[in-house]
Amino acid sequence: MNSFVHKTLVAQLQAGDTDRFPVLAHLTYDAADPFAVTAVFSHDGRVLADWRLDRDMLREGLRRPVGEGDVRLRPVSRGVWKELRMELLGDTRSDGSRQHALVFWWAPALSAFLHRTHGIVPPGRERVRIDDFLADLLAGS
Template identity: 60%
Template structure:
């Protein structure tokens, strides 16, 4: 295991506005991707713009990696690879609460896939896929002691 138990990478991504997938309907957001050995199955993505945090999501690291190769996800988070104009992107769909009209809030973010791959490779140097471990016994003891 690498001496550092935390990986962080800031990546400029594009938030898609409106219903069109046109480049004109995208604006830059900064995403802070982080991986912590204390939560070895997850990646935290914090999206910000003009110094304001727009959203923070905990994502399954394995699902994020799979999303670079094929569409994954059925619930609130869905990933799919996109290839256009020589670019390999990761499309991330995030679904939130229901709106008054019955539809759900929906955000689409596009990331340059090689940047996400580099972040994942760094996280694999900290904890290799399949070597994730969660200390369940300590958690259960603490939970039962606190009732």
């Protein structure tokens, strides 16, 4: 059985007051890190951002608004089109404002990806191997 899932989706990025434009979102789930989904956003062969997202938060964000920190999610409906709106807040600029971007996902595609991850590690069955975590932590000090 595979211990990881990878899927490339087309998402829409909106930075500032600009119109949306398509970007590739390379999603990866690895059972060795069962709580996280890695999202690498790219455009024209360049990596724009690399984020680690909470898998449960993504699942919940498809149903209701979630998040209070640097990542905020909420479902959005535009007619029959269902999306997940992800707001990403980045580093503070010199003027005190924060970098800000919106990513819009087609909700059924993201839901299908998450469903595949649940086949590897069902929600609520995630386990952290504390001995491995402590060994890695102590090796780095």
